[in-house]
Every structure is written in C-alpha cells, then in structure tokens.
Amino acid sequence: MFAQLIRFFHHPAPAPLLGWLLLDLRLHLAGTIDFQPDQAASWWKAMQIGSGLVQRVTKCDRVYAIAFGEGAHHLHLHLIPRFQLDLNPTAWALDDHYRAVSNGHRSAVATVQIAEFVNQA
Template sequence: MVSPSEEASCPICALHCDRDELKAHEVWRSDLWLLRHHPSPAPLPGWCLLDSLRHIGGPISFLPEEAQDWGVVVQRASQLVLAVTGCERVYVIAFGEGARHLHLHLIPRSADDPRTSAWKIADLYRDVEAGKATSASSVCVKDWLLRARALAPSLLS
C-alpha cells in the first residue's frame, strides 16, 4: 500500500502532472500506461520509459487489468523502439529505487555502438548524467519522437 505522502512526493507523479514536460516527451498513453522519451539529457535517441499512470512500486501491486495488459504493452512499446531506432535489441530495465513509481526503461541496443553493450549501458547512463559523456542531441531526439508518435497508434493501440 502506498502512503499519501509517498505519492505526493513522487517525482514521476509530478512529471505526469507537468503538461509542458509531457508535451515535449510523451510518445503514447492508454488508460493504464504512459510511454515517454527519456528527458534531457537523454543518453540515446529512443531511450524510453514506460510508466504506470497509477502510483505503484512495481508489478507486485498490479490490479488485474494492469497485470493482464502489461506484457502486451511492454512487447509493443519495445517493438516501437526497435522500429524507429533500427536497433538490434531493446533492453528492458526497472529498479524502482530512484523513484518508487513503476517506470520501465526501454533502451535501444545497437551492435555498432559498443557503449550500449550489456552493462556498459549503465556506465553510459551514469556518464551522461554526470556530464562526462555527450547526451543525445535534441535534434535527434525530436526527430525520433516525430517518427515514434506517427508509428505509435498502429503498434500500441
């Protein structure tokens, strides 16, 4: 059970109320889920997050309809990342410690980019966050978002 104070202080719940941020990064949403591009500084174009709209810590707290829909949404969101980026794989990672609100990282893995290989992706994330590595350009992210938003209705609806 989530306490009201935990939900009130949740950065993901706050983000879901920030219309400007969502306008800039939202790819798709349903009644249960929100797919958004990683905010700036984004480690890679196509690095997305799939959030539960309801404040929950993880799958252990799913309602029946969330549990039933989860696998299909993760699969289709991953297919979208793959289709738009042209990557070979999509890594799916969730820890839930930075923000205790279910948000799943969908990360494009490209064979021609060694920074995206296995756990090196975590190093890239930390390096971009610390300013030690260059983030994805805003132009590339905006282009990715335009293409993803155009394709999302056919893959995710």
C-alpha cells in the same frame, strides 16, 4: 481503465541514448507484483508495443527492458535500444552511458533528435 494509466515518453534530458523510452505507470504501484491480472495483461501489451516501437525506429538489434525501482514511487520501465556494434555489450554497461554524459565524456542526445524520434514514433 488501466491502459489509460500507462504512457510512453522519451528519456528526459540529458538523454544518454536516442530511443531510450520509458513506459510509465501513472498509479502509485511499486512494481508488477502489485498488479491485478488484467493490469498485468495491459502492462505486458504496452511493453510489446513500446519495444517494437524502439526497435522499428532505431533499427536496434535488441531492446532491453529494465525497471530500477528506486528513482520514483511508481513503476517506470526503461526500454533501451541495444546494438551489436556497441563497444561495450555487457548489459550493466548501460550505466556507463549515464556516467559518460554526466562527467562530460559523452554528449547527451540533442533535443532536436529526440523531437524527431518522437515525431517519427
């Protein structure tokens, strides 16, 4: 069954934000354009569940859903918490979180915090 090929996991270390989940498809499909209708329905349901989980646990204002499509040979959808109080509210500023962690201007999320998030989720 297609739903068994979908899984959630927290962004791996170094994670730029707590609650940044990935919805992972364990099939080698490049994107949703390749889905059959029943697969699209299962994927949409997983997106709703994952987005609700991120919002419930992080108390964020919105959850962004972004699929970049270049880092892996199968679909990963990033479910990213966004807060109104974020100092840079533009959507494309999410990349700044990666840059800040990689250049040492911002600390990555501690693995203990990620473990607590996963346990709470």
